[in-house]
Amino acid sequence: MGKVHIKKGDTVVVISGKDKGKKGKVLRVFPKESRAIVEGVNMATKHKKPSPKFPQGGIIHQELPVYTSKLMIVCSKCGKPTRVGHTFLEDGTKVRVCKKCNEVIDK
Template sequence: MAKVHVKKGDIVTVISGKDKGKKGKVIRIFPKEEKAIVEGINMATKHKKPSAKVPQGGIIHQELPIYTSKLMPVCSKCQSATRVGHSVLADGTKVRVCKKCGEVLDK
């Protein structure tokens, strides 16, 4: 399993591709593929037939996975996309920190 610098629940911004500059919340992470599903990013249109799950059917819009290398976490303090650093707190827990201002990214 590969290490991924974003986690579920992070607010991220897209740094390359068709959705460049857009922000969204990470819904799901796929560490083996190094991909993530981000709310409102990389939308696809699917045509679904009516079924038990989707009784209405019709055109459905859904998010597709995007490579995590195209994502940067947004720091809650400085409100900008930032690189991720790591730091060890006094109690011995390892946390992710903002490289720009030093704010802890893990909640």
């Protein structure tokens, strides 16, 4: 689809849907589908048959992807959910910036 404003390892908050208000760490990003898997968000139960990889079988809980438009980055400096801006550093590298406190999000 296009570019996404979040990266793996970001702390995000869900701004709409059944998990509204939940915070979590981004585990994986799928830019082509504009989706991301967030720790503890959009959980589903899956019934697994016993196999060599999963010998006991049973019911497992796993995260499913969420649309990135429903996610907002939490700034590590001010601790608030924020939109993301972009700016260039002195050495010419492009970095993401918090729109609320103008602090660099990228490490």
